[in-house]
Amino acid sequence: MTVATEPLESLTTNAGSEAVNPSSDVLRFGADKPLQLDAGTLLSPFQIAYRTYGTLNADKSNAILICHALTGDQHCASTNPVTGKPGWWENLIGPGKPVDTDRFFVICSNVIGGCMGSTGPASPNPATGKPFALDLPVITIRDMVRAQAMLVDHFGIDQLFSVIGGSMGGMQVLQWASSYPERVHTAIALATGARHTSQNIAFHEVGRQAVIADPEWQQGRYLEKGTRPSKGLAVARMAAHVTYLSEAALHRKFGRNLQDRDAPSFGFDADFQIESYLRHQGLTFVDRFDANSYLYMTRAMDYFDLAADHEGQLAEAFRGTRTRFCLVSFTSDWLFPTFENRAIVHALNATGASVSFVEVESDKGHDAFLLDEPVMTATINGFIMSAAKSRGLAQ
Amino acid sequence: MTVATEPLESLTTNAGSEAVNPSSDVLRFGADKPLQLDAGTLLSPFQIAYRTYGTLNADKSNAILICHALTGDQHCASTNPVTGKPGWWENLIGPGKPVDTDRFFVICSNVIGGCMGSTGPASPNPATGKPFALDLPVITIRDMVRAQAMLVDHFGIDQLFSVIGGSMGGMQVLQWASSYPERVHTAIALATGARHTSQNIAFHEVGRQAVIADPEWQQGRYLEKGTRPSKGLAVARMAAHVTYLSEAALHRKFGRNLQDRDAPSFGFDADFQIESYLRHQGLTFVDRFDANSYLYMTRAMDYFDLAADHEGQLAEAFRGTRTRFCLVSFTSDWLFPTFENRAIVHALNATGASVSFVEVESDKGHDAFLLDEPVMTATINGFIMSAAKSRGLAQ
Numbered sequence: 001m002t003v004a005t006e007p008l009e010s011l012t013t014n015a016g017s018e019a020v021n022p023s024s025d026v027l028r029f030g031a032d033k034p035l036q037l038d039a040g041t042l043l044s045p046f047q048i049a050y051r052t053y054g055t056l057n058a059d060k061s062n063a064i065l066i067c068h069a070l071t072g073d074q075h076c077a078s079t080n081p082v083t084g085k086p087g088w089w090e091n092l093i094g095p096g097k098p099v100d101t102d103r104f105f106v107i108c109s110n111v112i113g114g115c116m117g118s119t120g121p122a123s124p125n126p127a128t129g130k131p132f133a134l135d136l137p138v139i140t141i142r143d144m145v146r147a148q149a150m151l152v153d154h155f156g157i158d159q160l161f162s163v164i165g166g167s168m169g170g171m172q173v174l175q176w177a178s179s180y181p182e183r184v185h186t187a188i189a190l191a192t193g194a195r196h197t198s199q200n201i202a203f204h205e206v207g208r209q210a211v212i213a214d215p216e217w218q219q220g221r222y223l224e225k226g227t228r229p230s231k232g233l234a235v236a237r238m239a240a241h242v243t244y245l246s247e248a249a250l251h252r253k254f255g256r257n258l259q260d261r262d263a264p265s266f267g268f269d270a271d272f273q274i275e276s277y278l279r280h281q282g283l284t285f286v287d288r289f290d291a292n293s294y295l296y297m298t299r300a301m302d303y304f305d306l307a308a309d310h311e312g313q314l315a316e317a318f319r320g321t322r323t324r325f326c327l328v329s330f331t332s333d334w335l336f337p338t339f340e341n342r343a344i345v346h347a348l349n350a351t352g353a354s355v356s357f358v359e360v361e362s363d364k365g366h367d368a369f370l371l372d373e374p375v376m377t378a379t380i381n382g383f384i385m386s387a388a389k390s391r392g393l394a395q
Numbered sequence: 396m397t398v399a400t401e402p403l404e405s406l407t408t409n410a411g412s413e414a415v416n417p418s419s420d421v422l423r424f425g426a427d428k429p430l431q432l433d434a435g436t437l438l439s440p441f442q443i444a445y446r447t448y449g450t451l452n453a454d455k456s457n458a459i460l461i462c463h464a465l466t467g468d469q470h471c472a473s474t475n476p477v478t479g480k481p482g483w484w485e486n487l488i489g490p491g492k493p494v495d496t497d498r499f500f501v502i503c504s505n506v507i508g509g510c511m512g513s514t515g516p517a518s519p520n521p522a523t524g525k526p527f528a529l530d531l532p533v534i535t536i537r538d539m540v541r542a543q544a545m546l547v548d549h550f551g552i553d554q555l556f557s558v559i560g561g562s563m564g565g566m567q568v569l570q571w572a573s574s575y576p577e578r579v580h581t582a583i584a585l586a587t588g589a590r591h592t593s594q595n596i597a598f599h600e601v602g603r604q605a606v607i608a609d610p611e612w613q614q615g616r617y618l619e620k621g622t623r624p625s626k627g628l629a630v631a632r633m634a635a636h637v638t639y640l641s642e643a644a645l646h647r648k649f650g651r652n653l654q655d656r657d658a659p660s661f662g663f664d665a666d667f668q669i670e671s672y673l674r675h676q677g678l679t680f681v682d683r684f685d686a687n688s689y690l691y692m693t694r695a696m697d698y699f700d701l702a703a704d705h706e707g708q709l710a711e712a713f714r715g716t717r718t719r720f721c722l723v724s725f726t727s728d729w730l731f732p733t734f735e736n737r738a739i740v741h742a743l744n745a746t747g748a749s750v751s752f753v754e755v756e757s758d759k760g761h762d763a764f765l766l767d768e769p770v771m772t773a774t775i776n777g778f779i780m781s782a783a784k785s786r787g788l789a790q
Binding site: 212215231234278337 | 533609633729
C-alpha cells in the first residue's frame with residue numbers, strides 16, 4: 001500500500017485525464033490488499049482518489065466521511081479541478097459551517113467505478129494495459145463502501161464521527177451503517193432510499209441506452225478508438241436532469257418562457273428556455289464525466305436493495321445498531337419521495353435505533369439536498385452539534 | 396378536392412410506406428383548398444387519411460370526431476394495418492359501446508404532421524419530389540384542427556355531436572371548442588391540459604435530442620439516404636413511456652423483479668423486468684412510427700397554450716360557448732395532473748359553460764385514458780347518453 005500525492009496545481013481540463021492522472025491525493029492498494037467485489041471477483045491493484053479538509057485529532061475521533069452522489073466527486077469543499085467551480089457541498093462543509101472543518105477532519109473520496117481518479121472503467125486494466133471499459137466488474141454500493149473502509153483504515157480511524165451523503169451518497173451512508181455499525185457513530189442520509197424503485201431503474205435504463213445507442217460508444221472501447229459518445233451521454237444527462245427537479249421548480253424557473261424572442265420560431269431550435277437550459281446541462285456534463293462511469297454508477301444504484309440482503313427485512317439490516325441516524329427528505333423529491341425515507345425510519349424504529357427524521361418543505365425536487373435549504377442546514381447542524389457535544393467535540 | 400379510397404386489404408408492414416400509401420380512406424386537397432398554417436405559410440396540396448365507423452344520419456346530426464394522441468392514428472376502432480393490433484380505443488368505440496357505432500357516425504383522421512397517411516414530414520414535397528423532412532413547416536394543434544374541419548366540411552356536417560380525445564387528442568378537443576364553438580355540441584377531453592408545462596416540454600426535448608443525436612437521422616433526410624434513426628427514436632420512446640406510467644403502476648407490474656433469473660447478472664444486459672419491458676417498447680415503436688413525425692408531434696404539443704392566444708385569459712378562449720364539456724383526469728397522471736384539468740374547469744365555469752368534471756382514482760398514470768377504466772367509461776357513457784337524449788339521438 002503506497003500513498004501518492006499529486007499537487008492540486010496539476011489541473012486538467014477533462015474527465016478523461018483526471019481519471020488516469022488525478023489532481024487529488026491518491027491511495028494505491030497493491031496485490032496484498034485486493035478489493036473484494038460483490039460480483040464475486042477481486043479488484044487488484046486498485047486506487048482511491050480523495051480529498052481531506054481540516055485536521056484529524058489525536059484520538060482520531062473527529063473524522064467525517066462525505067459520500068458523493070451519482071455524478072459527484074471528492075471535491076466536496078474545494079474548487080473542482082475539472083470545472084473550476086466551487087466544491088459541490090460548500091453550502092454545508094467548511095470553516096464554521098455545519099460540517100465545520102475547524103472542528104472535524106473531513107474525508108471525501110471518489111467512489112470505485114468513478115472517473116475522478118479512483119479505479120473505474122477508464123482506468124488501465126493491468127491484464128491488458130488498455131482501459132477496462134466494460135471489463136471492469138459491475139460495482140455495487142457495498143463495494144464502494146468496502147473500499148472507503150480501507151481508506152478509513154489507512155488513516156487509522158476506528159470509528160467515524162459521522163458518515164454523510166445524499167442520493168447515491170445516502171445509499172452509501174445506509175450501507176456503512178449496515179456493514180460497519182461499530183464504525184459509524186452518526187449517519188446522516190438525505191434524499192435517498194434503501195432500494196432503487198422500478199421507476200428509478202427505468203430512468204437509469206433510458207440513460208444507459210442513450211449512451212449505448214451512440215455509435216461512438218464503440219462497445220465501450222471509445223477511449224482506445226479515439227471517439228467519445230458525447231451525444232448519447234448528453235441525452236442521458238438531460239433525461240436524468242429533468243428527474244432531479246420538480247415540476248414546480250421548472251415552472252417557477254422557466255415556465256413556458258421563450259428564449260430571447262417574443263414569438264415561437266416554429267422550428268426545432270431551442271425555442272423555450274427550458275430547452276436551452278437542458279441542452280446546456282447535457283453539453284457541460286460530457287466535459288466532466290466518463291460515459292462508462294455513468295453506466296457503472298447508475299447500475300450500482302439500480303442494484304441497491306438493502307432489505308434484499310436480509311431476506312426482505314430492512315430492519316434486519318440495522319439490527320442492534322448503536323449508530324444515531326438523521327434522515328432528511330424533501331416534499332417535492334419524486335425520485336426518493338418521503339415514503340421511501342419513512343420506510344427506513346420505520347425499520348430503524350423497529351430495531352430501537354435512535355433516529356431523527358425531517359421532511360423539508362421544498363419545491364426544488366431531488367436536487368434540494370445540494371442547495372441552500374435552511375431547514376435542512378439547521379437540521380444537520382443541530383444533529384451534529386448535539387452528537388459532538390456528547391462526544392466532547394463541542395461545548 | 397378528390398376522394399381516393401384504398402382498400403384495407405393493402406396492408407403494409409411499416410410506417411414508412413403507410414405514410415406514403417395509406418390503407419385508409421384518403422381525402423386530397425388540391426391547390427384550390429390550401430391549409431393555412433400557424434407558421435404563416437400555406438400547405439398545398441395536402442391530404443388527410445381517415446377512417447369512419449357507423450352511418451351518418453339524414454340530418455347529419457350524429458357525427459363524432461375522435462382525436463388521437465401523440466403516437467396514435469386513425470385506426471381507433473379497427474385493426475391497425477401496421478401492427479395488426481386492435482384499434483387503440485376499442486374499449487370505448489364500437490357497437491353497443493359508449494361511443495356506439497350503431498348510433499353514431501364516428502370519424503377519426505390521422506393528424507397533419509403524422510405518419511399514417513396524412514401529409515407529414517415523410518410525404519413528398521411537391522417542390523422537390525423528395526420527402527419534406529424538416530422542410531415541412533412546424534404544425535400546431537390548431538393546424539391539425541383546421542385540417543379536421545375541412546374533413547368535416549367534406550361530409551357536409553355543420554355541427555359535430557361530439558369531439559373526443561385524450562392527451563394530445565384532448566388538446567385538439569379544446570382547440571375545436573375554442574376555434575369552432577358553434578360546430579361542437581359536446582366536447583370530451585381526457586388527461587389533458589390547456590397548455591404544455593415546462594416539465595412536459597423538457598421530456599419532449601429529451602426525446603427530440605435522442606432522435607437528432609442519432610447519426611442515422613442525417614439532418615432529417617434519412618428516407619433519402621436509406622438510413623433510419625431507430626436507436627435514437629427507441630430511446631425517445633423509452634423516456635416518454637416512463638412518463639406515461641405511474642410509479643405505483645411500475646411498482647405493481649415490475650417492482651424490482653429480475654428477468655428470468657434468481658440473482659442479478661452483474662452486467663449491463665436487461666437484468667430487471669422493467670428494463671426489458673422498456674427496451675421492447677422502444678424497439679416495437681420504431682417499426683410503426685416515423686422519427687421526424689415524432690419531432691413534429693412533440694413540437695405541436697409543446698407549442699399548445701390556449702390561454703396565450705387570448706392574452707393569458709383561458710376563459711376568453713371559451714367566451715360565450717354553448718358547447719357542453721366533459722373533462723376527466725386521473726389521480727396518478729403526472730404529465731397532466733388534475734390541477735391542470737381543473738384550470739380548464741375553472742375557465743369554463745368563469746364563462747358560464749356547462750361542464751362535467753370527474754377525477755378518476757387510478758394508479759395507471761397518464762395511459763389510463765387508453766385503458767379499461769370503469770369510472771371513466773361510465774362517465775363518458777352517461778354524458779353521451781344524456782346529450783344524445785336531449786338531441787333525440789337516444790331514448
